[in-house]
Amino acid sequence: MLLIDQKIHKADCFRGIEMLEGEFVKGVIDIEKKIIAIDAGMHVDLEQWLLEQGSKQQDLWGINFYPKQAGDEWVEFDSMINIRPGQGNRSRGVEDVSIQQKIREIIARLITHA
Secondary structure (H helix, E strand, O other): OEEEOOOEEHHHHHOOOOOEOOOEEEEEEEOOOOEEEEOOOOHHHHHHHHHHOOOOHHHEEEEEEOOOOOHHHHEEOOOHHHOEHHHOEOOOOOOOHHHHHHHHHHHHHHEEOO
């Protein structure tokens, strides 16, 4: 597992990480701490790791990165850990547009393309 808490180039971020089928990498973002965890077989493993680091459940959202894609296509809001009826999120996606925006901003701040 890899914790991204400082700016890193996209190519360096995903170098050496085994891509899952469909060539994607699972990630979990803490929208409060503004950090990203990647490189595990399941989102729940990343979630548990971040909880052990002091993150709060309500701040963690699962996504998939498609490093070979560009623009909005390279991030997918899809994970079982996102199903949270108590927080108003009833699907695997991130339904709240403001949370999606926070996630995109954190990714843009931490993972650069140039």
